Amino acid sequence: MDTTRKIQMNVNGTSYSDEIDVRTTLVDFLRVNCGLTGTHVGCEHGVCGACTILWNGNAVRSCIMLAVQADGSEISTVEGLAPGSELHPIQQAFMEEHGLQCGFCTPGFMMSIYEMISRNPDPSDEEIKDVLGGQICRCTGYQTIFKAVRSAIDKMAAANKSAAQG
Ligand code: FES
Ligand code: FES
Structure with a gap:
């Protein structure tokens, strides 16, 4: 059975798409497929909050969300807080x-x-x-x-x- 699926999402205003295994978590997609390692992984159980990102404007724990659930979404990560050289x-x-x-x-x-x-x-x-x-x-x-x-x-x-x- 083919467990891969192509997904696309806008992260901090940039479009990212990739073919992934459907079990890939959102945090792994952001860190591995998008190369955005600012989002950290602590407990991987939705408890510590280290992996918090914004999904369509809502704060969510990206370690307990699948990347396929974010297909077509707008995502904001810490890298997007200060797009220029000035701190947010x-x-x-x-x-x-x-x-x-x-x-x-x-x-x-x-x-x-x-x-x-x-x-x-x-x-x-x-x-x-x-x-x-x-x-x-x-x-x-x-x-x-x-x-x-x-x-x-x-x-x-x-x-x-x-x-x-x-
Ligand atoms: S890594 Fe702890 S809540 Fe996600
Ligand atoms: S866990 Fe070290 S600054 Fe918060």
Whole structure:
């Protein structure tokens, strides 16, 4: 039985297509077939959040999703946060607030936070903690990540305000 299938998806605005085994996970497709290794693989059980990406704008764990399920989708990964040479405000805030140490969990945190701010630019502390609670970091103790989120929210609000003022 032929278990291969040709799929196509847009990742960070670029079209990728390949013939894959239907059992290939989305994270493996992104890392191996697309060469986008910014998305990390930790538990491979949907628990740690290291593999979080955006699928049609929704944060999902790409280790428990099959690549064929994302056929024809729009995907955003951490590589797409800052397409130019300037850091995205979330990345800048993580750097300034020491929101990372080893960095293994960081791409997943950033994509979850990006989705949260995209949905609600002014989240409460509880909403932020709820999102952070779904991601596992073994290094930072979360305080600096929380500070980085607050800083990123301020930076993005300031950037939006100045864009609106022209
Ligand atoms: S690697 Fe996907 S949730 Fe841990
Ligand atoms: S910075 Fe090391 S696991 Fe989060």
